[in-house]
Amino acid sequence: ELKVEQNPLFLSMQEGKNYTIYCNYSTTSDRLYWYRQDPGKSLESLFVLLSNGAVKQEGRLMASLDTKARLSTLHITAAVHDLSATYFCAVWGVGNDMRFGAGTRLTVKP
Amino acid sequence: SAVISQKPSRDICQRGTSLTIQCQVDSQVTMMFWYRQQPGQSLTLIATANQGSEATYESGFVIDKFPISRPNLTFSTLTVSNMSPEDSSIYLCSVGAGGSNQPQHFGDGTRLSIL
Numbered sequence: 556e557l558k559v560e561q562n563p564l565f566l567s568m569q570e571g572k573n574y575t576i577y578c579n580y581s582t583t584s585d586r587l588y589w590y591r592q593d594p595g596k597s598l599e600s601l602f603v604l605l606s607n608g609a610v611k612q613e614g615r616l617m618a619s620l621d622t623k624a625r626l627s628t629l630h631i632t633a634a635v636h637d638l639s640a641t642y643f644c645a646v647w648g649v650g651n652d653m654r655f656g657a658g659t660r661l662t663v664k665p
Numbered sequence: 666s667a668v669i670s671q672k673p674s675r676d677i678c679q680r681g682t683s684l685t686i687q688c689q690v691d692s693q694v695t696m697m698f699w700y701r702q703q704p705g706q707s708l709t710l711i712a713t714a715n716q717g718s719e720a721t722y723e724s725g726f727v728i729d730k731f732p733i734s735r736p737n738l739t740f741s742t743l744t745v746s747n748m749s750p751e752d753s754s755i756y757l758c759s760v761g762a763g764g765s766n767q768p769q770h771f772g773d774g775t776r777l778s779i780l
Contacts, residue, residue, distance in 0.1 A: 588768055597757065598708075600768035643707060645769075651761075652698065652723075653769055655708045 557582050557648040561656030568634045568663050576629040576659045578644035586647035587627045589618050591640045592658070598643065601629075634663045667692050667760050671772035678779050683746045686775045688758030693738035696761030699731070702774070703754045711756075714741050748779045 558581040568574055578587070589601040602611045604620035604627060611618050615638065617630045627644055644656045668691040678684050688697065699711040712720040712733055720733040734742045745752055758772040 590768075597773045598771045600770070603766055603768050605766055645708075651696065652710055652713055653759075654710070657707045 557584070557646060557650075557654045559644060559646050559654050559656040561644055561659055563659060564657055566659055566661045568631070568661065570635055570663055570665050571633050573633065574631050576631070576642055576644075576661075578627040578629070578646075578656050580625050580627075580646040580654075582648070583622075583625075584646045584648060585622070587620050588645045588647075588653070589616075589627070589629055590643045590645060592643065593640050601642075631661075634661075636663050636665065639663045666767070667694060667770045669758055669760060669770055669772035671758050671775055673775055674773060675776035676778070678748055678777065680749055680779055682748055683744055684748065684777065685742050685744045686756055686758070688741045688743070688772055690739045690760050694760040695738070697735060697741045698759040698761070698769070699733065699741075699743045700757040700759060700771075701754045702757060708757065711743070745777065748777075750779045753777060753779045 560579045562577050587604045590598040591601050592598050602618040607622040609620045615632045620627045639662050641658045641660045643658045645653045647653050670689045672687045697714045700708040701711055702708045710723050711726045711731055712722045714720045714733050714735040716735050716738050730746050732744045755774040755776050757774045759769050
């Protein structure tokens with residue numbers, strides 16, 4: 556069964572600092588997704604990563620995928636308050652379904 | 666990207682009653698998914714609903730408790746039956762990616778509280 560582990564679960568950052576969120580998964584997959592969820596809201600898609608070595612960037616967020624290590628990272632550069640949210644990674648399984656990590660609750664402080 | 670309308674957006678229900686949640690998509694999709702998100706938790710897949718076949722339920726979820734209908738390629742319903750306080754969650758409808766390079770899209774969710 557596909558397991559998705561995400562860490563850290565809670566992250567408090569100062570504005571302007573950098574940090575990385577990690578997502579490990581247990582079985583082979585060819586698709587990995589990153590989502591953002593604001594309190595009381597639904598999920599917003601950030602990135603879709605499909606191949607080994609894939610790297611995508613949007614603003615202060617950059618995601619990468621290493622399929623051999625079964626690891627994805629979401630790197631935050633020069634954090635700003637607007638990035639405060641919960642970030643989920645999700646992996647597409649062989650059963651044609653998507654499994655989510657536990658989520659990282661990010662708080663960016665001035 | 667698909668636009669998903671989910672109704673109701675929230676409800677407060679009495680213990681022992683049932684509630685049906687509707688999910689309408691603005692385009693035809695093969696796969697629809699129902700997730701549960703308990704307070705402060707991640708998303709857990711309840712079932713996958715494909716048009717023309719019985720829904721496939723994940724471990725820990727059964728049809729008697731969460732019956733699902735999928736009458737056509739743009740609509741699905743999830744019923745939460747005989748509700749108890751433990752069923753208080755957000756229930757989210759999601760549609761499969763149009764292609765492997767597309768994200769899975771989510772409705773706004775139904776926030777359900779059981780008294």
